[in-house]
Amino acid sequence: MTATTSDIERAAGLLRDGGLVALPTETVYGLGANAEDPTAVAQIFQVKGRPPSHPLIVHIAGAEHLHAWVEEVPATARLLAERFWPGPLTLVLRRGSRVPLEATGGLETVAVRVPDHPVALALLSAFGGGVTAPSANRFGSVSPTTADHVRAELGDAVDFVLDGGPCQVGVESTIVDVTGGRPTILRPGGVTREDLEAVLGGPVAVPSTSHVRVPGQHPSHYAPRARVALVESEKVVAEAELAQEQGHQVGVFLPHSLAGASVKAHAVVALPGSTAAYAHGLYGYLRELDERGCDLIVASLPAEKGLGLAIANRLRRAAGPRASA
Template identity: 40%
Template sequence: MRVMTEILEGPTAIATGVDRLTNGQLVAFPTETVYGLGADALDGDAVAKVFALKGRPATNPLIVHVSGIRMAKTVVAQWTQEAELIAKAYWPGPVTIVLAKADCVPGIVCANGDTVAVRCPAHPCALALIEAFGKPIVGPSANPSGRISPTTPEHVADGFGDADLIVIDGGHCRAGIESTVVDLTGEVPKVLRPGIVGAYAIGETLGKPVECVTQQAEGSVARSPGIVGSHYQPKTPTRLVSTESLASVDESVVLIAWSIDTHPANGSLISMPSELGAYASAIYRALHDADKVGGEEIWIEEPMDGSSTKDQAIRAAIMERLGRATHG
């Protein structure tokens, strides 16, 4: 009998998810950022299935999802005052904290490093699943490694259609891009991966400057996912272009754009909102849709500039994702 990914919703989905997690199986679940591929974070064999299904390099660590501060304290060696400030300000929400890991966390979760990335997601289905399971859950994006992150259950099913997997349907992910990752292990806090919560906001919360370090030092162990090489890529060759470049497009190119209402060469156009928060929420879905058109290329119009500090942070996070989506 052929196995198929199954999309479930409601209380039955949570109960089925808990049963699968308890038995070392995988569950895709919604968060406010993207859908995650969940497994028991304290079971190394279960976590290995996540890497195998995604085709994910073992050097790319996972984020551990928790129900709150109390559970977070069980997976770190020491819960610091800075961690308390960040968690109280942004949890549940799209900020991940990196701290020294507790011994109970398998090395496979952390790329065999000495730190762990932890966050509490702001989605009722994710929180219900973690709370019902009673233990932390790893949750990298529920897609084949390197491909576009999923923001709907259908995106997950498209990526893993013949896998032994259930997807808990929580609708479209409202934030739409992955969390900000902040490393609190050193004297100076470091943003390792940008997100919709910017470094300036993190610094305001901590009352001290925050450094942005989004490139991994050569030979070092990664402390955050998504910081090495290409990610978020469609199968169709993809380019990031300026608004001025749109006039030179031909019919074979699928456009993802916010500043025009029609394709200049009567090809396929996927319209984007100009407001940056809405753009972030929509960009992965737009990439999925564009990839299905079958054009020769996808062109993505750069998002508009942000006027506020908040919008500038969101734009920086979007541009980081689009830079990796069009890399190489």
């Protein structure tokens, strides 16, 4: 069921009262709170189990509101906002006084974006302010791309879930730091490096590590319950079958290049040839293999160009070292 006007009005009222609302965006579902209410923002961290040092993204209704949330809007930021907003691009800028430090993880920078989803935009317009909205799931786990994912994971911890249908992009926004001389991608996502470079007319850096804290940088993130093992694409079938023989319940991400190959495993996801379709389905695939009882997922990384860069980033984090129980 898709959110109605009365649903949006109810959600806006809950945000004004300090409540938490799950909202759809084009990327993933977010867990929203009034960005100017430190108490409400603190509830996000509590519900997610998220470290308070991890900054949140402030969602606004349009690029024309950006100046109200940041200290200044450099020319590069204006250019990117004009081209990619609404859309899956987050800009890191100097924090304006309107933004509490609770929302920035104590940093003097703030991450801001305009989501490209009619329900999210209607909510932001009805609310009349900014909404901090990290992914609506427990910290470090697989991001939700449907309202049912949110309900299953967070349940009554959320005051209201706005249903906007499945998310179209399926991976989080690209985060770009525009506080320095050269724009830098801090997290790859729904806007590709190639698209950014085409608009800016020059190279955009993608450092392996960054001094700027942003969402999604934890070593283990976007992780299913099953352990994720990354191997070369040509070794996926052999590694999966070996692990199955050793007693694992193996889930396989079968590369499109191996379409039709027979795999002796517990469950197999045949990946699409399009990286856009892969990104759209990625988190759903991980959840599916968890639900089917897999304890190990064998996958390979796509070519790291276009949306493949974001997919590879998410898979590496999903396969990252996890804290011991």
